[in-house]
Amino acid sequence: MTDQTQLPPFPSITAPLRLGEAVPGFTARSTQGQFSLADLRGRWVMLFSHPADFTPVCTSEFVAIARAADRFAALDCALVALSVDSLFSHLAWIRMIHDRFDVRIEFPIIEDPVDGHCPRLWDARTRCARRLRGSGELFRRS
Template identity: 35%
Template sequence: MSLRIGTIAPNFKIETTNGTIDFHEWAKGSWTFFFSHPADYTPVCTTEMGRTAQLAPEFAKRNVKPLGLSTDTVEEHMGWIKDVNETQNTVLEFPIVADKEKKVSELYDMIHPDEDSNAAIRSVYIIDPDMKIRLTMTYPMTVGRNFSEILRVIDALQTTDKDEVACPADWQPGQSVIIRPSVSDEDAKVKFPQGWETLRPYLRLTDLDK
């Protein structure tokens, strides 16, 4: 199965640190930041889990549920969470999937044999409330994720879902957005009464906050 942008994220039922979850039921009505890590009690993963926990208010205000995963057991996860909380000065409350049999990892193509045949790489899936995959990112085992980018892309996706716009390179919330080429100038006058700046016929910038 090929997991591409726009496809439905596969469902699964599995044990986590917060009990058994049915993924689609658990995620219902929310966005999901689903991410895998290679192993518990490893340095980069510890910082990533800690950063996710620290950003809990930021995820919550965007209606996003974080969900971690590795091929360790629930018992190993629970012990490691104590280390995460202590070393990263946080309280980790989101669930971590215990994928010992690698069923979910393989379902989501998180096992890359040339990197490691037994551990998941650092995969990211941003999944919307309709359970559609909206973004994928893959990091090597030695490089931690950029959480500012993860929040930025969630903001961008939610903005482009709300308004018929696109977000330019390096866009941040509050900055100008692009009116999509599919929107005629006539329709744009109705959708964007604040007006816009035309740099090219195909490049029209507008400020949503005006």
């Protein structure tokens, strides 16, 4: 695994992405090992962020999304989460969710440090707003 301070090569982006634009491929560490957006080519993807692990609102949202995972799967829509929290925090959090709510988080949670992938993909102002309230993006990876 790469250290979170040394990210793998990333496509050159001249301007931040906007809704409706193609999302370039990227790889990152996740709770399910190395995540590559290219592995989801041709599928619908819901990429959603949350501001912090272990918070009551984020936990309840993750429980609800995990319980609805079969409905997303029936639509061939992959679920992918991301947060600035560390991979180790994500792993402890999904263990806590399982222990307290008997719910398994079976979608990857991407570790996205402050200087990680997403600031280079989306406008930094948009990302900061998303950190405060969370967000979801639905797109088809072609």
